[in-house]
Amino acid sequence: MGFRRWAQAACLLIFLLLLAMAGRLVSADLFLRMDPALIGAAALAARTLLWAFAPALIILVSALLFGRIFCGYICPMGTTIDACDACFAPRGRVQNRHPVSPRLKYGILAFMAGAALTGVTFVFWAAPLSLITRFYGTVIYPVIYLAANKAVAVFYPVASGLDLRFLMFAEIPTPKYAVGFFVLLFFAAVFAAVRFAPRFWCRYLCPTGAFLGLMSKKPIIRRRVGPECNQCGLCAEKCSMAAIDPAYPETTRHTECIACRQCAQLCPQEAIRFSAEPAGSPGPAPVSTHRRQFLLSGIAGAGTAAVSLTGLNVVLRGETEKGQVRPPGLIRPPGALPESDFLAACVRCGQCMSACPTNTLQPIWFEAGVLGIFSPAITPRRKYCDPRCTACGRACPTGAIRLLDAAERVWAKTGTAVIYRQKCLAWEYEKSCMVCDEVCPYDALEFEKRPNLPHPVPHVIEDRCSGCGYCEHACPVYNEAAIVVTPMNALRLKPGESYEYAAKSRGFTLQLEPDKADSADAIDARATTPSPDRNGLPPGFDQGR
Amino acid sequence: MKRIDRRTFLKQLQGMLCVTGASLLFPPGLRAAAKKPDIAVVKGEIESAVQKAVGILGGMGRFVKQGSRVVIKPNMSFASGPERASNTHPLVVRTLAKMCRQSGAGRVLVLDNPLAPAEQCIENSGIGAACRSIDKDMAHTVTDSSRFSEAAIDSGKSLKKTDVMKEVLNADVLIAAPVAKSHSSAGVSLSMKGMMGLISNRRVMHRLDLHESIVDLASLLTPQLTVIDATRVLSTGGPGGPGKVLTPDTIIASTDMVAADAYTVSAFEWYGGRYDPDQIRHIRLAHQRGLGSMDIDRLRIKKASV
Known part of the structure; x- marks a missing residue:
């Protein structure tokens, strides 16, 4: 195994370990932040620049110096595709034929950039680190844990x-996870495409590959062919990226070359070097980006984004609540930016979901419209959102979910619980049940003795409710609980704004009960508590x- | 009805005669030797009190033999420290474990199914750290359903079957080591109620007749030795607290879990008053069903202090 394979294996391993540590380690999102297309589109769409985005810049600069080494050595998506290729590639195939044009990926990049300019992110459909994080986090890891x-x-x-x-x-x-099977199908298609060409994804579709290709038209250290070359064409035949023209093997399409150096090892004449010195080879012949196509793709992206922005569910920046048709049950994670900023910044990598210790964060389908697909939502029926936990904010690579300190976190109201009296055991079925009160860490439930009902009945004190979902999770009514968290009065603040200040100025008093017994025994006990005055x-x- | 022939009848008669005859060989004195106190009540420093209480009953060697597999069931369902009195005191658990070891026990495990975050329970209760000084891997919580296996309760009136920790079913000796505490729906949570921590689905017992099913479970999981930690008593606000904590510094031990529970009810103040053991329905039912005795006036109680 050569240096490259070791490097790829090591990077994949580190990526997987970091993913397993997501939420517990501040830099667990490092690989996501190295993806220039992902970070570029997110920064453009959300109109933000963070120091946390620096790794993507470093990768871009590395392309100026060394070409697409990110693709060849670091990218966990590329490594996964390589491994798949090794398993499923048809034997004796010719590598250098193009089933589609390699320019396609530039179109995808331009499309994404055009959309990002209008403030919409499509990055999650194509940015490799978003896809591969979602794949390992929500498909592979659950299976491994289960097994x-x-x-x-x-x-x-x-x-x-x-x-x-x-x-x-x-x-x-x-x-x-909610969408695991779809992600699996998507990746089955990506892996199946290696039947048409090796690294099909990286050659034709990957916007990050395209971005790095734009940077590496003429990298300083690049493939150079010496006069020893006898034009045998072996290198062109074997190049997994089809970066060498079979008619002119002494030339290189540096935009396609991932600097794997396989050609240098294969060359019988030892004519190929990757170096900074010229070897007398003729100038490179890069795959033209075809400016007109590039521009048109960008306009198409912006246009598509504009259409999607007129979707009924979509919240535009700065719009007021009035007349908004918002998803009635969508609870965003604590610290999520205002919805329009949140959707622009969120790259749907699923890192927050992998990090969530209670597994309450789930990817959604179309509840928030087409633009909200795969974005995270709290699912209290699965489990509550722990008001002491800040794992999702720590895991988020783009700041779509803010990292809050423990004191601020308590004030980050995600919604308000509502009681469906016609389903409630105490209200409708006249049973003694106080489970919601027993589990509520904010003491936001009040029980009232009504003359016509045998047992006390619950009321939510909305100013004390943080929307954490303990009540909905524990409610003994199935399948839908009789107390449900709704997004009403959720606090969605921009970076730098204080949750405590915002909550207090709206009259909320969100305080955790000290030493709340988090035990089902206590819950069970209270569920059947007889009236104390008997x-x-x-x-x-x-x-x- | 199946008929039996003469030959079979004679054979069975022969067997019965042998058994009856053999029983005559044992001197009556042996039965008198078993006349140890029913309940030991020892006041004082925790470690010596536990040792003394078990000693009064005949010592740990009476229960634990060479190589015995022992499960100790404390209360460690809450992520709170000993001062709250919702968990068994770590020193009680450690002393029992140490005594089992000294009596030659093979595997000694301290188990509970807390349903609250497991690590917090083991660590905050202090039981994890206390047990590590004897065996680095002794105290565990078990919640995964694959570690339980179904057991039928033939005599059960309310709870007919339940899933019990496999390690408990594998064990030779079961020791109940509950803390003395009040319980908002069971009245008190002592050794009988504590057995609910060894099964998978305790929630269902709340939906059934709770007191009746506690007795059903106790008929399945009957500890050979019960040691109740009344060094602190959670007199109100149980099971989780916070509530009024009494500090009688007492250890109550018995081979009869019903007697130990009954004595504990009568010995301390609950919600500011004094109550008889028969006012706890599961104790009363257990007595009526012959699981043990709650008539503490008729039991031999040996009191001591250390």
């Missing part, structure tokens, strides 16, 4: 027999025999 948990369960008798305590008591929680006995005691 590991099953394996541990199968080995339990052996572990118990050998007294291997670590294995005996190992329990691996398995996350679940016969003057302590709860659970009776008259005796």
